[in-house]
Amino acid sequence: MKILLVDDESELVSALAERLSFRGFDADWVCSGADAIDKVKENEYDLAVLDVKMPRMSGLELRAELNKIRSGMKYIFLSGHGSEDDYKAGAAEAECYLVKPVKIEELVEKINLALESE
């Protein structure tokens, strides 16, 4: 399974990618929405894990852009903010919203659930 991790915190996203790779996922990571778009244009990902709050382009905006490029991709949102907007976004996407810090087992479970829902 090919997964793209997008978060403005490179320390976080790099570690997370490595941990997912230990669990059998092929995970790439980038630190901005623009980089993520480039990556998706170049590769076929099954799922993207997006940080909700990022500079220049939020996770929700990025999802809209990525959907234009490649439909059928699954998304999981991460947020450290827990703001009202985040919460509403999470409520709309109840199955794919996690608040940082997140347990790797929980993330893996969400990824599997999202992929199975296909």
Next chain:
Amino acid sequence: MNIKGIFKPEFWDADAKSAGPYKQLFDYKRIWQLCIGILVAVSLVPILIMASIDFSVTRGAIISENTLEAARTTSNTRRSVSYFLEERKSALQLLVELHDFRSFHDREKLSQMLKSLKNSFGGFVDLGVINSKGKQVAYVGPYKLEGREYAGQDWFKQTVEQGIYISEVFLGFRDSPHIVIAVKHMLDETNNHFKILRATLDTRQFNGILSSLDLSAGEDVFLVNREGVLQTPSKWNGEIFSKVGFELPEKSFRTKVEEISYRKGDLAMVGYAYLKNTPFVLLYVKTEEEFMGGWQSSRDTVTWFTVVSIAVIILVMWAVASYLVDRIYMADMTRSKALQQMEHHNRMASIGRLAAGVAHEINNPLAIINEKAGLLKDLFTFSKAYEADDRLLGLVDSVIGSVERCGRITKRLLGFSRQTDMELRPVYPRKVIDTVLSFLDKEAEYRCIDIDVEVDEGIYEVVTDRGKLEQVLLNLINNAFQAMKDGGALLVRVERGDRQVLFSVKDNGCGIPESDLKRIFEPFYSTKKQSGGTGLGLSITYGLVQDLGGDMKVQSQLGKGTEFSFSLPVVPNMNGES
């Protein structure tokens, strides 16, 4: 507003001090007193002034009218009595002038004269002639008085001195009331030789003048002598020859009317006149009851009407002022509550934004630590070199555990501050209570407070606003903690009621005095102002419960503890069996 509300309105016990420098604007009792004062002054003063003027003018008119009537009656009667005496005196003088005095010694002629007097004037009883030595030398009449000596008597002396004499009413030798009229006739001025013609008058005819007057029950007319001794019968001023019960007015031959204190201090109107050349004083007495009776009756009616009107006006003004000031008070309270809730809402929103910012700032580094530690653990786990090193794995787990703990705290903080608008969702009472208690578990642990939670079976979900419910429970449990000493016991119960769920927070703390209980939910009412209490906590809690559609009560015993309980309605979504 009920009757009790009129006499003790809601604002009566309101404390204006909490309004600080604007306390005068919120001193409802003073506003009420001012309203009553102004209304009473504006409405009652004109009524009282008008009543007083009417009282004075009417009384003056009645007194004036009665004075005039008394003067008229007195004057008319005086003329009648004077005429009676004058007429008889003149008749005697005429006899003396017309007849040779020797003929008075002729008994036949004297009898003829008496007969003529009786026929012409009436009232004459006898007729006698007294010589200058005071001896009655001739007499005709029913008594044997011829030869009687009068030289030493006062009437004889006065007749000699004044030429004419009219006596008071007296009994004399004959022992029946009579009046004597004597006329002196000089026979020889050089030798002072004179004779006196003396006639006795029957008082019946004299009295008849007065008794024939048309008087009411409260009027009396009678004659007294100059010493105030009754000369004629009186209705209620005593028997003849007794003294009247009041001082005679000042001497006046003109008719006068005075008000005097009469019989046990009652007022009476007295018309009087001293009859010239007689010892008599004519008195006309009219009691106050008689001349003011009609006025007193109408005065009493007007007084009653005025008193009842004033009582009704005061009652109505009282009720209107109480109602209006109470409305103002209630409006102020409602506005104040709305402002507090708005302030609370804004504060919670600010706290929410602050908490969200803090959470963001903390959660991201926490997430990095979490992932780095997780990666470290993964490396140890998936590497055969460290796979068996439990100590290293334990250290990493400890780091991850601490990160999770921090994460739970930030999540709790976010969850608690997130909701400011009402959002109804199914919530689990037990979970809400546990969340709230998790904020206080350290304090409970340090203070050895025993916390017990009892939830009735069958209560799984309540559809309500979780954030508001958490705030209500947190406020009540916080209050309970403050009321308890170390080692206290707290019981949080959730019971199933009829179409509602009942929450209660019971402590064994210091309790609340009964005087404070009824005001405990009022805004700004605090028993802890010395220690910085704002008096808003319970007011806001009460408002939150009302927002949730519930009701809140408190029971407390001083020294034994307090129980706050509130109910939340069971909405159709609630399904205790699900």
